[in-house]
Amino acid sequence: MTRLPDLEEALPTHHGLFYGGKWHSPCQKQYRETFNPGNGSVITSVAQADHEDVDAAVQAAAEAYPAWRAITPTQRAGYLRKAAEVIRKHATELALIDALNTGNPIAEMLSDANVAAANLDYFAGLIPMVKGETIPRENDQFHYTLREPLGVVARIVAYNHPVMFAGGKIAAPLAAGNTVIVKPPEQAPLSCLRLAEILADVFPPGVLSILPGSVPCGQALSTHPLVKKITLIGSVPTGKAIQRSAADTLKPTLFELGGKNALLAFPDADIDRLVDGITRGMNFTWAGQSCGSTSRVFLHESHHDEVVLRVLERIQALYKPGLPTDMATTMGPVISKAAQERVLDFIASGKQEGAHLALGGGIPTGNAAIEGGYFIKPTVFTNVQPHMRIAREEIFGPVMSVFKWKDEEEVLRQRTVGKIDAGFIWVNQVGRHFLGVPFGGYKESGAGREECLEELLSFTQTKSVNISLA
Numbered sequence: 001m002t003r004l005p006d007l008e009e010a011l012p013t014h015h016g017l018f019y020g021g022k023w024h025s026p027c028q029k030q031y032r033e034t035f036n037p038g039n040g041s042v043i044t045s046v047a048q049a050d051h052e053d054v055d056a057a058v059q060a061a062a063e064a065y066p067a068w069r070a071i072t073p074t075q076r077a078g079y080l081r082k083a084a085e086v087i088r089k090h091a092t093e094l095a096l097i098d099a100l101n102t103g104n105p106i107a108e109m110l111s112d113a114n115v116a117a118a119n120l121d122y123f124a125g126l127i128p129m130v131k132g133e134t135i136p137r138e139n140d141q142f143h144y145t146l147r148e149p150l151g152v153v154a155r156i157v158a159y160n161h162p163v164m165f166a167g168g169k170i171a172a173p174l175a176a177g178n179t180v181i182v183k184p185p186e187q188a189p190l191s192c193l194r195l196a197e198i199l200a201d202v203f204p205p206g207v208l209s210i211l212p213g214s215v216p217c218g219q220a221l222s223t224h225p226l227v228k229k230i231t232l233i234g235s236v237p238t239g240k241a242i243q244r245s246a247a248d249t250l251k252p253t254l255f256e257l258g259g260k261n262a263l264l265a266f267p268d269a270d271i272d273r274l275v276d277g278i279t280r281g282m283n284f285t286w287a288g289q290s291c292g293s294t295s296r297v298f299l300h301e302s303h304h305d306e307v308v309l310r311v312l313e314r315i316q317a318l319y320k321p322g323l324p325t326d327m328a329t330t331m332g333p334v335i336s337k338a339a340q341e342r343v344l345d346f347i348a349s350g351k352q353e354g355a356h357l358a359l360g361g362g363i364p365t366g367n368a369a370i371e372g373g374y375f376i377k378p379t380v381f382t383n384v385q386p387h388m389r390i391a392r393e394e395i396f397g398p399v400m401s402v403f404k405w406k407d408e409e410e411v412l413r414q415r416t417v418g419k420i421d422a423g424f425i426w427v428n429q430v431g432r433h434f435l436g437v438p439f440g441g442y443k444e445s446g447a448g449r450e451e452c453l454e455e456l457l458s459f460t461q462t463k464s465v466n467i468s469l470a
């Protein structure tokens, strides 16, 4: 069994802003409390960057940019691989910090830092693909293209997997020769601060900055003229707000936004695999807080009753809310009191609109260890109808909606993969990511693709060169 480090030793000692290779206090001396969602206690307070701090950090990142883009691809790959190695070495402590600060159970978080490290290695390997082309010439005109970095890039990340997102999403822009500023989630910034501590000596000063803060910090990054691209892992309204604030500087954007994923089961489905897929796809482990959770399950009437019964049994056997830092815990809380209230409101609306509450539906009781935490029981509604709020809106909590269908036309106009309007389709399984396979959403779920060559190239711009040979 994995031996966990002492929490006091794992936590970051710095609570400020990391840029220009150094730690800074925020100009306005603003700090914000950060919580342990497992019991509602305050862990510590963390600096909040405002527009002055953002400006200082962006200037430092802009100063570091010319030297960073000038090093050879092989040297740059070496930096990224070193970062991956350091993150792997600290994977357990990073997981422990995230478990404490996000509420996601530690046993499941152990892989998050390794995913971040895998991204760094993957994009280090892809660096040779940052290259141009020659274009067939006509007459005496010779043309070729160069791919160049953009400059300073900012990446804003959500709270559900802070270290996986922050550690993994620096990889592509750095690989392409940009300098990067990460804004950690305001609810759970501690693992990102620890990341800054362990990577402080890996990259040259100014190449990687970690700027904790909330909305004003994100807004300042999206409007700053020297930030040449802004990306978000977050909600649809925030994506739209960033798109608007980035418009004045014509900044390109890259968005991974909300999801209301559907699991569609056909009559010939293998029942065992279906039950497993439905149960796991909802990500009850982190209280459903994943953009990829299959929160809508469409079951054919021929197997609906049997599958529901087995899924309910399976969920009850597998997911027991408990302290996130305990290795035995299988289900954590949601991130905050506000999130708990929002999810409970969705549950109330489901009942009110006539869905059948088949499981859960409230706050777990009887476990003193998690009293005061932001827990919600694993919840399943059946008899859900398309007009209900729980059917239409992203809940980002442990609430599954089950629909019964009989007519294929009614559930979907065309069953072929090509006709489904979604950015990722899994057949015979749910929700997995594969490095190299583009990940992203259609419609309001996002814009742009990550975890693939397209992500790397999206942090470059093309320069065309013409040589007249006449």
Ligand SMILES: NC(=O)c1ccc[n+]([C@@H]2O[C@H](COP(=O)([O-])OP(=O)(O)OC[C@H]3O[C@@H](n4cnc5c(N)ncnc54)[C@H](O)[C@@H]3O)[C@@H](O)[C@H]2O)c1
Binding pocket: 156, 157, 158, 159, 160, 183, 184, 185, 186, 213, 214, 215, 217, 218, 219, 222, 232, 233, 234, 235, 236, 237, 238, 239, 241, 242, 255, 256, 257, 258, 259, 290, 291, 394, 396, 441, 445, 446
């Ligand atoms: N598609 C994906 O890969 C993916 C992955 C994880 C989470 N998500 C989505 O994230 C959401 C949950 O996270 P959340 O509630 O923290 O999202 P959120 O949109 O409220 O916040 C995300 C980040 O944006 C920042 N922010 C908020 N308003 C801003 C503004 N006006 N300008 C600049 N920055 C701003 C926040 O400080 C935070 O760091 C869900 O919708 C979920 O589906 C998507």
